[in-house]
Amino acid sequence: MNSVTPRRAIVTICSGNYFPYARILLTSLQKYHPEASLFLCLADKLQPDGELGIPGVEVIPAADLAVTNFPDFAFRYDIMEFNTAVKPFVMQDLIENRGFEEVVYLDPDIELFAPMNPVFDAFAEGADFVITPHITEPAEFGEFPDDIGIMKAGIYNLGFIAVNNSPDGISFLHWWGRRLRFQCVNKQSEGIFVDQKFVDLLPSFHDNVAIVRDRSLNVAYWNLDQRELTKTDDGWLINGQPLRFFHFSGISTKAPQQLSKHTARFRENLSPALQEIILHYIAKLKHFGFGCTANPEYGYARFDNGVAIADIMRRCYRDTEDLFLENPFASFADYLNQPSAECFSDTPWLITNLMYYFWREREDLQQAFNLSQPDSRHSYGLWFIQNAPSCGIDAYFINPVLDNVGYFYANQIKLCPQQYGSRQADVGVIGYLKAETGVGNAGRMVASSFCDSQVEIQGYNVTLNVMARQAETKVDDILASKIDSRVEIYNVNADQLALVRKHLAGKTSENAYKINMPFWELSKFPTDWVNNYQGINEVWAPSRFVQGAVQTAMTIPVIWMPPAVTLDQFTPRDRSYFKLPDHTFLFHFNFDFSSFATRKNATAGIEAYRLAFRDRPNNTPTALAIKTRGYDPDGKNLQKLIDFTADEPDIYILNEEMAYDDAMALMNCCDCYLSLHRSEGFGYTPAEAMLLEKPVIATDYSGTRDFIDSTTGFPVSYRLISVKENEYPFWESQTWADPNLDHAAWLMRKMVSDPTHTKQVSLAGKHKILNEYSPKYIGQLYKQRLQQIGII
Known part of the structure; x- marks a missing residue:
């Protein structure tokens, strides 16, 4: 037997989100196989701050492999399929281009506890391939992973495979690669399970296939029923022999009482040894960054235009x-x-x-x-x-x-001005035009937009059920005691619409063309409010999100008509005025308790900030300033926020009453606006921040999507979750966003570390609002719609 160790490579494959797992595997390989060259194939895009952080391990980007039309290859597969599809190609590269004699692949969620001697002994005895079966005896317990389930998934577990540099080895890798180039899909019902099922054919295609049944290799949930795990002072044992490697497939840091999410077995009454090895691995995951470092979004998750790929x-x-x-x-x-x-x-x-x-x-x-x-x-x-x-x-x-x-x-509506007779104005704007509220401001912006479009308008100030101060004067010059116009635009929300119209009886025209401009923050419009629209001819939705919610409940036109966004003059202040630190990158969020704290989701911003910067080296100091306001009668919501950030001196909670001038000055002296909202009807504050040329990180969901994409801001990926009881009005059967805190934290770090890119995006965001949300531009949209139906 040749005593010279062959040139040996061991490789794993993962995307950026699996780096903590890969770090465990690779450090264990360095301990037990120092003779091997170690590689990680990155099934992802390279990120500037996405360092593996394990010296001596070479990272091979999947895009550098010899795959014909790589964009087609990466696009056709989801993240799991893609991670398995690159396997034969990276093994080919290590054998054919780098000249390794023995190449071993291991999944990233494996840890070694002893050398893999049986694998290399098989090579020394003439094997061209080494594989391990999922199970080594019948499994007839009637639930996965029984033997029937294993037959569907594949006889051999492809979390491990080893291939020799031989004609048969190269021939197999090329065949496997041709298949996985187009057919690495999860279709067990059709006899295909990503890369794994194809290897069922390997022993039929080639001689010198070592099917190693050593119970100390590839121990996992699928075979632990057939093996006894114990622990001694010398380490873990399988059937009394040293455990060589354990495959922690499906482990969850949030469920330490179960071995794997992929099976209902091993979820309670775990043996002491199994419970200990699970806790051991979870502790290592956290040590290597799981849950406490920011992960980038999967690099092939979006189209080039920034839209998510389902x-x-x-x-x-x-x-x-x-x-x-x-x-x-x-x-x-x-x-x-x-x-x-x-x-x-x-x-x-x-x-x-x-x-x-x-x-x-x-x-x-x-x-x-x-x-x-x-x-x-x-x-x-x-x-x-x-x-x-x-x-x-x-x-x-x-x-x-x-x-x-x-x-x-x-398009079914065709009118003419003559049918409405002589009127004092073309358009009457009805809303809370003097109230210091968001809905009041929306009405004032509609009036201002019409003024810029040279349409004759009147305004009526609604005082019904208004608790806010009536001190705004911007549109006083158009206010009238009654409305006499061909078009009436009601800038009131749907719950108040019928009440306001009844309250204005005799002060408006029965036969005017009536339009409502409502705000609503959930994806389903309440059926309880549909009757309020009797006599309303059309809805103008402030965002695509509101348009979708309302149109599915209505049989009248629902047209996307965004509001204008402007800034009033304010006096700039430096940070010392607000007792905020200079020479830091300052993130900012501003919300109103009366807008429902759960929807605004301030705690998510705090958690993302911690994930991005807590206990992580950063050349630029950072801080987070959260401004609260609004109805919080017993102070409980504020106190929760204060308690949540206790002993964190770089997080500032500002709860002072601020006039508009100071609120805008506060936003202006910050470096980034952060909104990890669950849902927004429009998103005035992020839009205002963009006008100030501030970069905005925002959940990529609901109203803000109309003006924030990857070219104008920093959208955060999310998943939809159910709205819980009493978290919002009409919560039943509703969903909203749960922002990806890993992605948000990664964007926060990227924003700080790459000021040039951040500046480019924030400038594009400012131009977006200036060009597409100015009163002049929006006023023309309003005017064109009314001209289209023939009423002006």
Whole structure:
């Protein structure tokens, strides 16, 4: 036997979110296999601050591998599929380009506890391949991972495979690579499970395959029923022999009483040894950064335009066989939004390619909606608008459908000024025009926008149920004691609409064209309020989000008509005026308790800030300033916030009453506005921050999406969660966003470390608001809509 150790490489594959796992594996490999060269293949994009932090380990970006049309390869798979699909390609690279004689692959969620001698002994005895079976005896307990379940997933566990530099080894890797280039999918019902099921064929294709049944290798939830784990002073044992490596597949730091999320077994009454090894691994994960360091978002999670890629879009791309795109990240989003050629695209109800694929995938939708019928296409459009977000579909793919539905109603309206007779004004703006409130400001901005569009207007100040100060004077010159106009625009929310109209009886015209501009913060519009719209002809929604919520509940036009955003003059202040530190990068959030603290989600911003900067070296000192205001009668909400940030001197809670001048000066002296909201009807404060040329980090959900994307701000990924009881009015069956704190924290660090990019984005954000939300621009939108229906 040759006593010279062959050139040996050991490689793992992961995306950036799995670095803590990989660090455990790689440090254990350095301990037990110092003779091997260690590699990590990064199934992700390289990030400036995404350092692995393990000296002596080379990182190979997946994009550097010899894969034909890599963008197509990365796009067609979700993160799990992609991590497994690159496996044969990186092993080819290590053998064919770097000349290693033995290459071992290990999943990142493995830890070694002893050398892998049986693997290398098999190579020394002439094996070209070394694999380990999931189970080594029958498993007939009737639940996964029983032997039937293992047959579906694959006989051999591909968290481990070793290949020799031989003609057979190279031939197999090329065949495996050809298959995984296009067919590395999770379709167990069709006999395919990513990379794993293909290796069932390996012993049939090649000789010299060592199927190593050593119980000390690849111990995991799928075989622990068949092996006894114990602990002695010398370490962990399997069946009395030293444990070589344990595969912690499916472990959760939030559930230390269970071994894996992938099985119902090993969830209670764990043996002392099993409980100890679980706690040991969780402690190591935290030591290596899990849950206490910021992770970037998966680099292949979005189109080039910043829109999130849902799994169904990857499936649609794979199944669209007649479509070839050199870079689907750049162009496939447009294809998804195009009218489906297979589905009556010449009719008023637009069915996009994405909608058609969605419908084709789901039998329940096919049964519910007959797309050959116009009414059914209409119903499917409304269903898609309301339900697509919960399926992970970005608003970018919903808005064209929303416009189509809204304008179908809108285009049926044709009026003329003469039918309304002689009136004192073209438009009457009805709202809380003197109230110092957000809704009051919205009404004033509508009035100002019409003034800039040279439309004759009147204004009526509503005082019904108003508790705020009536001190605003900006539109006093248009106020009247009654409204006499062809168009009446009610700047009141839906819950007050019927009350206000009743209160104004005799002060408005019965036959005026009536428009409501409501704000609402959840994705489903309350059915209790629909009756309030009797006699209302049209709704102008301040955001796409509100448009979608209202249109699915109404049979009148719901048109996206955003409000104007402006800043009044204010006196700039330095930070000492607010007792805030100089020479720090200062994050800021401002919210009103009366707007529901849970919705505003200030604690998420605090947690993201901690994750980004607490106990992590940073060249620039940072701080977080949170300004609170509004109705908090017993002070409990404020006290919770103070207690939540106790003993954190870099987090400032400001609860003083501030006039507009000081509130804007505070925002102006900060470096970033942070809004990890659960939902916003529009998002005035982030928009105002953008006008001040402040970079904005905001949850990529609801109203703020209209003006914040990756070119104008820093959108944070999220998942939808149910609104809990009494967290918001009409909470039943509602969802809102749970922002990804890892992503938010990573963006915060990136913002501090890359001021050039931050400046470019904040400048683009300022121009976005200046150009598309100015009173002049918005006033023209309003005027064009009224001209379109023929009323002015």
